[in-house]
Amino acid sequence: MLIWVFRAIFVVVLLAVLFANVSSPKISGAEDQINFWAVFYCALGMTVFVLLLDIFTPKKKISALAGVFFGLLVGMLISVALAPAVDMITESYGIELIDEAVRAIKWILGICICFLVISIVIRTKDDVRFVVPYVEFAKQTKGARPLVLDTSAIIDGRVADLCESKLFDAPVVVPRFVLSELQLIADSADKLKRTRGRRGLDILNEMQSNSVIDVEIDDTVIPEVEEVKGVDQKLMMFTKSRDGRLATTDYNLTKVAQVREVDVVNINDLASLLKTVALPGETMEVKIIKAGEEAEQGIGYLADGTMVVVEGARDKIGRELAISITSSLQTSAGKMIFGKFEKFVARKDSSK
Numbered sequence: 198m199l200i201w202v203f204r205a206i207f208v209v210v211l212l213a214v215l216f217a218n219v220s221s222p223k224i225s226g227a228e229d230q231i232n233f234w235a236v237f238y239c240a241l242g243m244t245v246f247v248l249l250l251d252i253f254t255p256k257k258k259i260s261a262l263a264g265v266f267f268g269l270l271v272g273m274l275i276s277v278a279l280a281p282a283v284d285m286i287t288e289s290y291g292i293e294l295i296d297e298a299v300r301a302i303k304w305i306l307g308i309c310i311c312f313l314v315i316s317i318v319i320r321t322k323d324d325v326r327f328v329v330p331y332v333e334f335a336k337q338t339k340g341a342r343p344l345v346l347d348t349s350a351i352i353d354g355r356v357a358d359l360c361e362s363k364l365f366d367a368p369v370v371v372p373r374f375v376l377s378e379l380q381l382i383a384d385s386a387d388k389l390k391r392t393r394g395r396r397g398l399d400i401l402n403e404m405q406s407n408s409v410i411d412v413e414i415d416d417t418v419i420p421e422v423e424e425v426k427g428v429d430q431k432l433m434m435f436t437k438s439r440d441g442r443l444a445t446t447d448y449n450l451t452k453v454a455q456v457r458e459v460d461v462v463n464i465n466d467l468a469s470l471l472k473t474v475a476l477p478g479e480t481m482e483v484k485i486i487k488a489g490e491e492a493e494q495g496i497g498y499l500a501d502g503t504m505v506v507v508e509g510a511r512d513k514i515g516r517e518l519a520i521s522i523t524s525s526l527q528t529s530a531g532k533m534i535f536g537k538f539e540k541f542v543a544r545k546d547s548s549k
Contacts, residue, residue, distance in 0.1 A: 200316075204248065207312045214304050215240045239302045243309040268318035272311030279306060343370045343413075343441040344462070347432050348378050350444045352397040355464050360410045367442075368411040371401065372435050376414060378428050415439075433459045469532045475525045480539065484517050485510050499534075509538040516541060 215237070280303050287294055294302075344367050350356050351371070359365055379401070383394030405412045415435075422434045429450050436443045442460040445451060454461040475481070483497035483505045495510030497518075507520050520536035 203315070207308070208244070208248075211240065211244055211305065211308050214301070214308065240305045243305055268315030269311055271318070272314035273307070275314065276303075276307035276310045279310065342460075343368045343439055345370050345372065345432065345436045345439065345441045345443050346375065347443065347445045347447065347450065348375055348382070348397065348428070349446040349450075350464055351375070351379060351401055352382075352393050353446045353464055354396070354400045355468065356444055357400055357404050357407075357410070359464075359467070360404070361407060363409070365444075368413060369404065370413050370415050370439060370441060372432070373414065373416045374428055374431050376401075429453065433457050436460070475522050475534050477522055477524055479522050480519055481505075481522065481534075481536070482517060482519050483507065483536075485514050487514060495538075503532050503534060505534045505536060507536050507538055513538070513541075 283299060283302050283306065286292070287299065344356075344360075344365055346356060346369060356365075356369075360369060379394055379397045381394070382390050383398055385391045385394060401412070404410045419435065419438050422431050422438065425431055425434055429447075432443060432450075433454055436454075436459050442462050443450075443454055444462045444464065445454075446464045448463070448465070451461050451463045451466075481499075483499065485495040485497045485507065487496050488494065488511050489496050489506055493509050493511045495507045495513055495518075497505040497507060497510075499505060505520070507518065508523075510518060510520075518541060519539045521539050522534060522536045524535045526533045526535070
């Protein structure tokens with residue numbers, strides 16, 4: 198949005214300078230119209246050239262006003278250096294122009310150069326280091342590194358609670374392609390997917406309205422990100438370009454990100470680390486919900502969703518059991534506890 202405002206200001210200023218010069222009696226009132234048409238065609242040609250060059254080159258987000266002032270300074274210096282070139286061209290080709298026409302062409306040349314330099318600085322400030330006192334456009338992250346969310350982390354919802362608790366004291370970034378994927382899921386013909394997508398949009402909306410969480414919807418078009426296909430690949434490239442950390446609940450994406458040397462935070466891993474440690478030999482109570490895959494196994498779940506596999510409990514579905522823990526397994530996909538049946542849990546009489 199800001200770059201288009203800047204382009205509009207450029208066009209207005211250029212038209213004002215052009216009108217002020219061509220309306221001069223020495224140019225418009227001269228018998229020989231070569232001065233008028235020289236100024237007009239020079240302004241038109243340079244304007245079209247710099248606008249096309251600016252619009253059709255890769256775009257980046259404006260994030261530092263200092264880039265505008267630095268580009269303006271460099272543009273003015275280049276304009277002063279190229280101003281004699283106008284006199285050289287008119288003398289070399291024998292073009293007889295009055296001083297007012299030459300001055301107008303120099304003004305237009307200076308405006309176009311300043312605009313082009315500012316545009317280049319804005320687009321490349323993160324890729325080029327300018328060794329200038331007090332003005333350094335180096336790609337670096339100030340403060341906490343941003344947390345880039347994928348679709349699964351948004352739909353999961355736990356990341357919102359973690360950010361609100363200030364466990365992640367960092368800005369939360371949602372790329373535009375993740376938001377587009379979330380919208381596609383919300384518009385899906387499948388009822389389950391549609392529900393998940395709408396839940397994700399609601400959670401994202403709540404995060405934006407929460408004053409504690411700093412959420413940014415990043416619409417930046419990054420060439421290296423746009424070149425790859427697939428949301429997962431785009432996420433990893435985007436996270437690298439923002440020097441951030443990728444937050445997800447996707448087990449496979451976590452492993453691929455680790456291989457690609459992208460910092461990743463798996464919400465399931467974090468939740469597993471915060472769970473109570475189940476040590477072998479301890480006892481716990483669990484209700485058997487269904488039969489297990491192996492013979493004599495029963496399956497139950499704790500309040501936090503942890504699966505409990507109980508040996509000798511296949512025929513005790515629906516019963517509360519006291520079990521002895523034999524082992525536990527913790528992975529990125531979740532946590533499992535293995536135990537064996539000890540005794541039934543006595544039920545309290547609710548009538549008393």
